[in-house]
Amino acid sequence: MRKLINREKLVNNNETILRKENLVIDTEAQQNSAEQLVKRILPDHYKFFDLKISNDVSEDYFIIKDAGEKISLEANNPVSIASALNWYLKYYCNCHISWNGNQLNLPGTLPKVGKTISHKAAFDLRYYLNYCTFSYSMVWWDWERWEKEIDWMALNGINITLALIGQEAVWQNALRRLGVKEENIFKFLPGPAFLAWGWLGNFDGWGGPTTQNWINDQKELQFKILARLRELNITPILQAFIGRVPECLKKKFPEAKIDQLPGWYGYEGVYFLDPSDPLFKKLNKIFIEEQTKLYGNDHYFAGDVFHEIESPLTGGDYLSSIYKGIQEGLLYADNKAKWVLQSWTIRDENIDALDENHVIILDLYCDSEPKWKKTNAFHGHPWVWCIINNFGGRTGLGGRLKHVAKELNKAVKSDEKGKLIGVGLAPEGIGNNAVLYDMLTEMNWNNEIENVDEWVTNFSKRRYGIESENTKNAWLKLLDSVYTGPKAYPPLESVICALPSLEINKAGSNGCTELYYDNSILIESFESLTKEIRKLSGEITFVHDCVDITRQIGANTANIIYEKIVVAYKSKNVESFKKLTGLFLNIINDLDEVLNSRESFSLSKWINDSKRKAKNEEDLKLYEWNARRQITLWSSPEIGEFHDYANKQWGGLLRDYYLPRWENFFVRLNGSLENSHDFNQDEFRNDMLKFAVEWSDKKELPKNGKQPDSIELAVKFVDRYKNIIESLQLMI
Template identity: 40%
Template sequence: MDVLGNQAVRGLLKRLLPDHADQFELETIGQEQGKDVFEIESLGNQIVLRGSNGVSLASALHWYLKYVCHCHISWSGNQLSLPNQLSTVPGKIRKVTSYQFRYIYNFCTFNYSMTWWDWERWEREIDWMALHGINMPLAMTGQEAVWMAVGKRLGLTDEQMLDHLTGPGYLAWHYMGNVDGIAGPLPQSWIEGQKLLQQRIIEREREYGMTPVLCGFYGHVPKSLKEINPEANITQLKSWFGMPGIYFLDPSDPLFAEAAGFFYDEQRRLYGTDHLYAMDLFHEGSSPDATESYLMQTAATVSNTMLQNDPQAVWVMQSWTLSEPMVKALPDEHLLILDLYAEVKPVWKRTEAFYGKPWIWCMLHNFGGRNGMFGNLESIANGPVDALHDPGKGRMAGIGFAPEAIEENPVMYDLLGEMIWRTESIEVEVWLKGYTLRRYGQSHDQAEAAWELLRQSVYSGLNVHGSVESVIHARPALSITRVCNGSVVPFYDIHTVVKAWELLVAASDRLADSVTFQYDLIDVGREVLAGLAHPIYLQMIKSFQASDQAAFHHNRILFESLIADLDELVGTNPYFLTGRWMEAAKSWGNKADETALYEFNARSIISTWWPEPLTFDDYAHKMWSGMLKSYYLDRWKQFNNRLEESIVEPTAFNEVAFEQDIRAWEIAWMYRSNSFAIEPLGDSIEFSKRMLEKYGHQVNCYWGQNQLEEDIQ
């Protein structure tokens, strides 16, 4: 019997369904041909959940809630309207997954979303994972404590190690081997707090039967190690997007084996092991030697050293910057590859299924934590099962989530979580009707019609690199085609989204009390206003270049009012508040200097990413109340003031000087300590109605078909 798994799910029931927990019986059953399985059945007044481990039991609970009780669980709220006596299961439901591994997270997730989480938030997340069938979570919280211990054994001081580690907002890129030392130094209280948090995280994950993926050692070391070991083969790699390159200890050097031994020993002492280690050799970077023989030998030595420290070890490798020589040099049974962006750019199709290595089909979906509505539902409904049935799939071993950030676009994650337990494609149009019922707790024709329009528009984005980037988030300029790495012109017809918004507003008469409906209503309205900003911006620039003061002023006021209204719109919902991110960051501080450090990290990552010039400006932009008004709107006002001052002589506007001045302002903003609202203000339904009335017709005025075609060209 899986006692720990049963205990974990019993705890989940008490947290999620405290008034109904005693109506469930939990039983352990065996796997089917090595694959996890669950069953659901009614016996008398009890709902019997059976599963091969805690994750399977939790998945049974989730399936029961979805398909018998028509409930919904998401990051943006739950819909759990249940009768006092739970509904009877018609017959027995039995599901077997085809996937040994069900993976979740990207290194980036730990900073774009999770940096400031406490145990309460992590507990909810682990429950979410179990309910969605996840059994293989990346678990990199608390690595700082490992490295502090390793540094001491290597002869380095605490100060030298703290110079090596980054601040809390940038640890993901440090552990991926991209940056060293920025945004710190870390306080000891942070290191200790994260260590204790990680121990609770992995304990709960293991209780469910999950196998956490910890970090591996691949040669990224402190610069100071070279100073005390001048004879060691330690080189500085090339710059990463303008940042100083990290220091790399060559695996052929005897010090590599010693350092690796310390690393695996200290990590095992603190966190145990489940024999899965995430590492990406030369991630988005360059190797000291690009020859095939060097890459093969280096990868093989990293793997062999890992196996010397853990004979059962498996190297979990992202396919993001895949090196064919390295992959071919590694033993099949000790390598597992994440096809990170398979829903858009499946690497398995162009690599003979990773040259025969085991691999996992993953959805990346989100870049930088941008919270625009985006995705391709058809690719999720078909991609995994198409791969599963493809004769050329090789050793496909799993399915997974690999987003750079979470807590947005819940429909995408709900669908992919369901595909874990399905072996055939889903007809998305039909599935969305059930999704609407579950998410809002009742059937509603207008809501269903709205979601069908969303399927045809924002959720039809195939081969599009992330969500549409609203011009609102771009550093102001006379010509803007993108914010960071995506287009500011929608790939869909914005009129379709307006129609969806109109339908949801109409549906609010019946669905207003649903927290999940309120979220979706705000999200769709936010998407419309974000898209409307672009043609207004174009008219504003056009009138400036024509020295038309009246037209410029009119369009300027409309543009700035739009941003202010958007800030107020999203401010009516708790899931779109800058204050919650900032206050969570500051809550980790025990002293004023710690609080200031955390707030700086929290501000910088969501604004220019880092004060020094990079190509990441506004990469992680947010459409959050507080951020919209205090950062984006203020930035645009300064730009518009400069334009208004020089409109009689447009060539007098010095764009280079403005860029220098606004950069200084952006950096100053990062060091501020003003507070933001942590509770929503206003009525989501009523304000949405006002915004639709104010802006709905303007989409036709500004996004005419001719204008749209002109912009796309």
């Protein structure tokens, strides 16, 4: 059945978003999409669900009720149906679907719901992804992995997402239309692991030149991604043309206003075409036309202006003209376009230059630095309340659960919220701290979560599929420790991943190694959780969490020992220095063994995933170099801002990359103590930069023997080191 509908969307206490659209709703196609999703999630139980897609597009909703021997899920689109399924699985079957594995131990007969369950969406938009996620987490994904992620989006109510895979093909086609030579196109495009910062306008070509195989493969992957997103009624946000152009266009169009921008943290500056130049609208139109030919057009476009770099000129009027010109150029190419802007670098005084009917502002970092409070809710422009919670795809546990729940509730209730139209997840990396994202996405349907302790207790039940005081206590301890912070850029880092020195307070830029909770609470959480080993040793979520908590305990313990090492060195206590450094190195080795027992915590998965993308030796060399360089040196040796920014506590990486740095460091410090000479940090740093460059060029992975059981290794590790802090007091 197809029905043509004209609508005026109402959200947020009857605030009107002026967005009248003619929508063609193919309910039969949506019904089929929803049925296929349920079948993918529950291949043995999908027949027990009766699905119904309604023609109601006034607001997103779902209804769950008993229907004889089946469970009826009614909603207005496939995302809402998926949300209904997830709600039923969570609250009636104690099941859980996450990045870390699924716990889907359903009974033979599905539980009845009794009273009809009905929920309406609190937000018009439920946004997902960050530019950086495509590089830090998704760069090596194949369609099988993307299919799971898109299902996860739907299950969690996501209805609009960045969709940036395959942009290289758009640029290639657009620049070919302008007569740009292939060598200049490839010089312009960054390597696979650094594409995000090309699309953000930070640099050209770093990590490249890419290969035609990569361009073709990503294009084909994007076809599948977009088809599935649209089937499920998830709106993809494609790339906007913001003005970044290849250097060669300055020579090709010498009269055009093309300026080289200041460099991004030491990279060579990119070239920017001023929107006031007539060439801007021409290129904009070509870019959108070529993108539309390949990927269609849903009228949502992302792109930031002067992302983390200075503009060619200063002054509010100039910048306002840039914002206005870019938006006008976008509307010239597509008069229905909506520009989706990150608040990360937007200037307050420039917001009013934008047509509010054609812009949406993502307030990215509301979990720590909300901008809506400082900008009068973006001067009345539509905006989305987002969290980041992860920088660099780092692996630490953390997230401010109670703070996030409280702040979102406050924003929704605020008389000064303006046109708050959505909630969003914008992490730079994904795969950890699932509890935070689970809670935030649920707040779209469960408008207020006032008792976070109670919510986390329920989370612990469905995470493992059992009701247990032990698992409950474990998670409440996590809530009161790791999930109270950090206040700095999350997640907490370990000194293990930092370039060794005597003055470490972070591993990567914006990071922090300072513990904000008592590590003994984390040990208590682990011991409480592992009391259920007999029941849960076969549950993937349980095994993952045991390893993850062990990783955090080990990382924290290393931080504590490091502080003692510095004291011993400065006090010239050679005996204590040797004992402590030996202990520190043992922790790295032992933790590496634990982490290598799980593929999801291993360097080998990251590297092997990159290799699987390759079709020939040229691909293989490029992809592996990109994979290795991003998680270590990131940039060139001369650009220190990004060294270890994307650090990872992974098995194989600890032993093969971080351990040699610390061994070298301790040998030099010990030599300075025994021979009474100063330690030369600059010399050491230069040597380690050479080591990092060589490591990026390596081809072999560290060999792993057959690993024992992950939980056995984790328990062994914690038992060995849990009392280490007390014993340290006797060493100094």
